[in-house]
Every structure is written in structure tokens, then in C-alpha cells.
Amino acid sequence: MKQPFRRTSFLLAFSAAMGILLATGVVAFAGPTNSTDSRAAVPTRASDVFPGFDRARTAGDALSTDAEAVLTSFSPSAPRPALDPGQIERTESRRVDGPSGQVAYLVPTVKEQVCFVLTASNDSGCSDGSRLATDGVELLLSDADGLGVGEPTVLTGFTVPGVVSIQVSTADGRLSDAAIARGVFYATVTSAPTGLDVKFADGTDRGIVIPSPPKT
Amino acid sequence: MSEPDAGRPAGLRLPLRLALTAACLLLVIVPPGVALAATQFNYAQGTNGVGGTYQTTGEDNRSYNQVWHQAGKSWWVWYLHGSSQTCLKFNSSNPTKCPDPSATIAYSKCSNYDDNSGVTWTCQTTRP
Numbered sequence: 001m002k003q004p005f006r007r008t009s010f011l012l013a014f015s016a017a018m019g020i021l022l023a024t025g026v027v028a029f030a031g032p033t034n035s036t037d038s039r040a041a042v043p044t045r046a047s048d049v050f051p052g053f054d055r056a057r058t059a060g061d062a063l064s065t066d067a068e069a070v071l072t073s074f075s076p077s078a079p080r081p082a083l084d085p086g087q088i089e090r091t092e093s094r095r096v097d098g099p100s101g102q103v104a105y106l107v108p109t110v111k112e113q114v115c116f117v118l119t120a121s122n123d124s125g126c127s128d129g130s131r132l133a134t135d136g137v138e139l140l141l142s143d144a145d146g147l148g149v150g151e152p153t154v155l156t157g158f159t160v161p162g163v164v165s166i167q168v169s170t171a172d173g174r175l176s177d178a179a180i181a182r183g184v185f186y187a188t189v190t191s192a193p194t195g196l197d198v199k200f201a202d203g204t205d206r207g208i209v210i211p212s213p214p215k216t
Numbered sequence: 217m218s219e220p221d222a223g224r225p226a227g228l229r230l231p232l233r234l235a236l237t238a239a240c241l242l243l244v245i246v247p248p249g250v251a252l253a254a255t256q257f258n259y260a261q262g263t264n265g266v267g268g269t270y271q272t273t274g275e276d277n278r279s280y281n282q283v284w285h286q287a288g289k290s291w292w293v294w295y296l297h298g299s300s301q302t303c304l305k306f307n308s309s310n311p312t313k314c315p316d317p318s319a320t321i322a323y324s325k326c327s328n329y330d331d332n333s334g335v336t337w338t339c340q341t342t343r344p
Binding site for chain 1: 258269284285286287288292294296299300301302303304305306307308309310311312313315316325327329335336338340
């Protein structure tokens with residue numbers, strides 16, 4: 001004997017379940033509709049990926065007067081709240097002695113970023129750790145007088161613990177090794193840098209393109 | 217013949233000297249400070265615009281040049297003197313900053329390499 005009511009109910013329930021599954025899949029695939037960003041995952045705390053924070057703090061980690069002046073200036077001078085890295089937690093600062101006289105002062109912020117000063121290259125800023133998490137390095141490039149002329153170009157920054165070597169390629173076809181010590185790297189080149197080859201302890205490597213700057 | 221301070225209570229000598237010293241120090245220190253003070257201003261602001269390059273409307277002596285942007289997105293900043301670039305910086309830290317003065321008059325410039333974060337960025341520099 002046919003039972004049309006039960007069959008109809010089953011089809012309706014089945015269709016509803018399939019609809020819910022498809023809707024869930026579509027939403028998960030599409031992501032937020034207002035997103036224009038395809039960034040890799042940002043670490044919950046930048047201090048989880050920056051060097052120095054994997055050991056206990058000592059008296060030698062206190063900020064220098066100059067470093068503290070720079071690091072405390074960031075949060076108050078941000079032009080809008082979305083760009084504010086947050087007040088620094090100075091009692092959590094770390095000093096890392098890198099290669100070639102490069103000393104790094106790092107300090108976490110209340111917004112889970114890390115602000116830093118690199119003394120030899122006169123670089124500073126704040127980071128959410130996303131580049132370190134994605135690329136294994138956070139690169140800072142400086143040149144006093146333009147790439148490929150006069151003073152050498154300085155390539156410095158931070159690495160995650162698994163990085164064993166960084167090779168810099170330049171426009172003249174040369175390759176040179178960056179010095180690495182305690183999670184800080186440093187290299188100088190006289191030709192325009194074009195990329196980094198970052199090698200990890202597990203045998204993998206990652207190529208990072210260094211773009212040419214705008215001409216004028 | 218009388219002393220130079222004749223008639224002035226002895227207890228006022230030291231405070232008067234200290235006040236005079238402080239006034240002299242202020243007169244020496246304040247004018248250079250005022251002369252060195254520079255005014256910060258925004259020369260470009262926007263959202264996204266990967267590949268865009270921006271500059272001040274004219275040349276001037278600059279104290280620094282920086283762009284505030286989403287951390288993790290890369291920017292260039294530099295000074296342009298004629299066709300020469302100085303204080304060139306490229307990084308993804310926030311702000312990306314040339315902390316040095318321009319030495320001579322220059323345009324301040326910033327360029328967005330990959331900032332498609334949707335967060336409003338702001339290029340800032342100074343004028344005397």
C-alpha cells in the first residue's frame with residue numbers, strides 16, 4: 001500500500017538537509033563577502049614567532065633609552081585605531097644580539113603585535129608576525145642612496161627558528177649568504193637585490209621575490 | 217667705597233643667580249628647538265591601490281617620511297632629489313619609515329607593493 005505522505009515528508013526532509021549542506025559549503029568556500037585580503041594565517045601572538053621570546057627574560061633584556069623612546073612613540077602616533085599596534089609591554093622586552101653588530105630590541109604590545117628596533121640598520125616598526133609565519137623571515141631593506149649605486153643595500157630582519165640559511169640573489173647574477181644569529185639576519189649587497197632563498201632545517205626552502213623600487 | 221651688592225639681602229643672591237642662569241639657558245635652548253621643529257602632514261591616504269606611488273606636491277627639507285598601513289603588507293618609502301633616491305626603505309612593518317632627515321630639499325614618496333588589506337593607509341612626512 002502506498003504511503004504518499006511519508007514519501008513526501010522524506011523527500012522534503014532530504015531536500016532540506018541537502019540544501020543546508022550546500023549552503024554551508026558555499027558560505028565556507030566564499031568567505032566574508034567584504035574581504036579583499038587573502039593573507040595567510042596571522043599568529044595569535046606575534047611573540048610566538050619572533051626571536052627572543054622563547055626564553056626567560058633577564059636584566060640584559062631591558063630596553064635602552066633610545067630604543068624605548070622609539071618604541072613608545074608608535075601607538076600614540078598611529079593615525080587611526082585600526083593601525084595602532086597597541087601600547088608596548090616594556091616589562092616583557094627582549095634584546096637579541098644578531099650578526100654584524102645588529103642588536104634588536106623587541107617588545108610585545110597589548111594588541112599581541114611585536115614592535116622592534118634594529119640598531120645597526122636604524123630600522124623600526126611593529127609587526128603582526130604574519131610574514132614570519134608565512135615566509136619564515138621578516139625582511140627589512142634599506143639603502144641610503146638608491147639600489148645599485150654608492151652605499152651598499154642592507155638586507156636585515158628576523159627568522160623563525162627552523163631557518164638554516166638565507167641566500168641573497170642580485171641583479172648582477174651573484175649569490176651571497178646572509179649572516180644569521182639568534183633569529184636575526186644581516187647582509188649587504190652592492191647590486192640591486194632581486195630575491196631571497198630561505199632554507200629550512202627540514203630540507204625545504206622558500207623563494208621570496210624582492211621587487212624593484214619605483215624608478216623615481 | 218661700597219660693595220656691588222651693598223644693600224641687597226644676602227639670602228636673595230643665590231635664588232637670583234639661579235633664576236638668571238635658568239633664563240639664560242632657556243634663551244639659548246628654545247630658539248634652536250623652535251627652528252628645528254617640523255610640522256607633520258599627510259600627503260596621501262587611501263585604501264588598497266596596489267602599485268600606486270604617491271608624493272608630496274613640492275620639495276622641502278624633511279625630518280622623516282613614513283607610511284602607516286596594515287602590518288604584514290609591504291610598502292616603499294624614499295626621498296627624491298631630482299632623479300636621485302635617498303633613504304630608501306622597503307618592509308612590511310608598521311609604519312614603514314625613513315627616520316632620517318632629507319639633508320636637502322626633496323619630495324617625500326611612498327609606494328604600495330601589495331597592500332590590498334582594505335585598511336586605510338596614510339603617507340606622512342614633515343615640512344619646516
